[in-house]
Amino acid sequence: GRLSAILVSVLLFVAWHIPTRYFLAHSVEGEAGNLGSVLVGTGIPVGIVAIVFACAWDRWRNLPALIAIHAGVDTIPIICSMLQSTAESYR
Numbered sequence: 717g718r719l720s721a722i723l724v725s726v727l728l729f730v731a732w733h734i735p736t737r738y739f740l741a742h743s744v745e746g747e748a749g750n751l752g753s754v755l756v757g758t759g760i761p762v763g764i765v766a767i768v769f770a771c772a773w774d775r776w777r778n779l780p781a782l783i784a785i786h787a788g789v790d791t792i793p794i795i796c797s798m799l800q801s802t803a804e805s806y807r
Contacts, residue, residue: 718774726767730766737754741754744757745757746758769786
């Protein structure tokens with residue numbers, strides 16, 4: 717039923733994010749080539765986000781809102797990196 721659909725959605729969402737991190741990750745995302753560290757560094761946080769997205773979809777069925785939230789979540793590390801680079805350039 718609904719719980720199975722949410723679980724499959726979460727597993728697919730995590731599976732989609734693992735390959736690029738496995739080859740490119742460093743630091744908090746895990747270490748490239750180390751599946752265990754990538755599953756912990758990427759799989760767990762992405763899994764948590766996937767649960768929220770899957771439950772939100774199950775409740776509201778609003779794809780544009782989920783796309784916008786996903787874009788926002790993906791933008792956070794970019795903004796943090798830009799702010800860190802800007803702060804370092806002023807030192």
